[in-house]
Amino acid sequence: MTTVGILGGGQLARMLALAGAPLGLRFLVMDNVADACAGQFAPMVVGDYRDEAALAEFASRVDVATFDFENVPAESARWLASRIDVFPNPHALAIAQDRLAEKTRFRELDIPVPAFAAVDTLDGLRAAVESIGTPCILKTRRLGYDGKGQFRIRQASDVDDAWAALGAQASKVGLILEAFVNFERELSVVAVRGRDGQFRAWPLTENWHVDGVLSASLAPASVQPRMRDEAVDYARRLAESLDYVGVFALELFCRGDNLLANELAPRVHNSGHWTIEGSETSQFENHLRAVLGLPLGDTRMVGRACMLNWVGELPDARAVLHESGGHWHDYGKAPRAGRKVGHATVRADDDGALAETLVRVGAALNRSAQVEPVVARLTSR
Numbered sequence: 001m002t003t004v005g006i007l008g009g010g011q012l013a014r015m016l017a018l019a020g021a022p023l024g025l026r027f028l029v030m031d032n033v034a035d036a037c038a039g040q041f042a043p044m045v046v047g048d049y050r051d052e053a054a055l056a057e058f059a060s061r062v063d064v065a066t067f068d069f070e071n072v073p074a075e076s077a078r079w080l081a082s083r084i085d086v087f088p089n090p091h092a093l094a095i096a097q098d099r100l101a102e103k104t105r106f107r108e109l110d111i112p113v114p115a116f117a118a119v120d121t122l123d124g125l126r127a128a129v130e131s132i133g134t135p136c137i138l139k140t141r142r143l144g145y146d147g148k149g150q151f152r153i154r155q156a157s158d159v160d161d162a163w164a165a166l167g168a169q170a171s172k173v174g175l176i177l178e179a180f181v182n183f184e185r186e187l188s189v190v191a192v193r194g195r196d197g198q199f200r201a202w203p204l205t206e207n208w209h210v211d212g213v214l215s216a217s218l219a220p221a222s223v224q225p226r227m228r229d230e231a232v233d234y235a236r237r238l239a240e241s242l243d244y245v246g247v248f249a250l251e252l253f254c255r256g257d258n259l260l261a262n263e264l265a266p267r268v269h270n271s272g273h274w275t276i277e278g279s280e281t282s283q284f285e286n287h288l289r290a291v292l293g294l295p296l297g298d299t300r301m302v303g304r305a306c307m308l309n310w311v312g313e314l315p316d317a318r319a320v321l322h323e324s325g326g327h328w329h330d331y332g333k334a335p336r337a338g339r340k341v342g343h344a345t346v347r348a349d350d351d352g353a354l355a356e357t358l359v360r361v362g363a364a365l366n367r368s369a370q371v372e373p374v375v376a377r378l379t380s381r
């Protein structure tokens with residue numbers, strides 16, 4: 001019996017555990033809060049990720065470790081990796097945790113990125129805004145998620161407000177200034193690399209964010225084959241350069257014929273949740289196959305899929321379950337503003353049928369605004 005350890009006990013760990021059950025896997029989750037939602041399906045070690053005693057207990061009870069939470073301290077990941085197999089490797093994790101290291105790596109690999117500069121001081125911020133131009137975004141280098149730790153600078157006079165908002169973070173987690181990309185679309189490549197170097201990507205996904213939080217994903221995104229190949233090639237180059245093992249997502253901005261890389265998520269990703277029902281092998285199953293050294297499953301999809309995120313609170317499941325291609329995921333989390341508490345995936349054989357279903361679901365749940373951009377894309381492509 002193989003036990004997979006997961007650092008972080010949120011919905012990603014929960015969906016990994018659900019995907020691993022048919023493979024006969026056991027799981028052990030470590031989280032610093034006792035009511036983490038993966039704990040409803042897997043035993044837990046509750047403790048701080050820096051606590052050596054808790055890490056030692058975790059390590060003694062698992063065969064291999066992986067992550068649901070990308071901000072597990074890199075030193076803790078290294079400590080674990082000196083005792084047990086850890087995938088992705090701690091070096092890859094450390095690079096993906098730091099927007100500056102990540103963007104520097106993208107650039108080294110000839111993966112286009114928005115202009116960026118490290119920022120340490122207010123004067124440094126002024127100089128960076130001068131050279132990058134406005135609009136631009138000041139972000140924390142580390143520990144940001146769901147658009148937290150970001151300040152949009154529309155004009156040079158916003159610099160003081162940006163520094164008031166984030167300046168205190170400069171000495172703690174570092175800051176980076178990025179050019180604001182007037183993108184037409186956001187895309188992601190969700191891909192997997194096995195222990196033997198085998199690489200597979202799911203069809204590209206188009207994503208819509210609201211207030212920095214993913215709201216909806218559509219797969220496959222309609223992109224020229226050349227752009228698709230380019231995006232997958234970027235993902236492959238990154239995975240190979242990091243000797244990455246497992247599933248990851250590369251987030252991209254698309255403007256005209258150009259792709260610009262935004263960030264690398266070193267784990268299963270929200271924009272890949274549709275793969276549970278929409279593809280031959282889900283991102284969760286393939287992540288487990290990868291970290292265990294098993295053959296990877298096919299990533300081809302069946303028809304079209306749209307994922308809708310439920311943020312704050314869950315709507316009534318019945319409007320989705322009523323649809324022939326409707327699937328519901330309740331993460332078992334207490335409602336709270338801004339918190340991802342569940343998602344739905346709607347699958348259909350073609351764009352027209354998917355659009356019709358989404359319109360019905362949006363109306364029934366009073367979420368027409370959420371489905372509207374997806375429906376507009378489906379009916380115009």
Ligand code: ATP
Pocket residue numbers: 114137144145146147148178179180181182183186209212213214251262263265
């Ligand atoms: P995630 O939850 O995806 O990990 P995050 O907090 O790491 O989010 P980003 O992905 O960098 O943050 O930014 C969140 C969203 O904000 C992006 O998906 C995009 O919509 C917008 N955004 C971020 N950076 C830029 C940029 N340079 N230009 C334009 N929009 C941006």
Ligand code: MG
Pocket residue numbers: 144145146263265
């Ligand atoms: Mg991120």
Ligand code: MG
Pocket residue numbers: 251262263
């Ligand atoms: Mg992101």
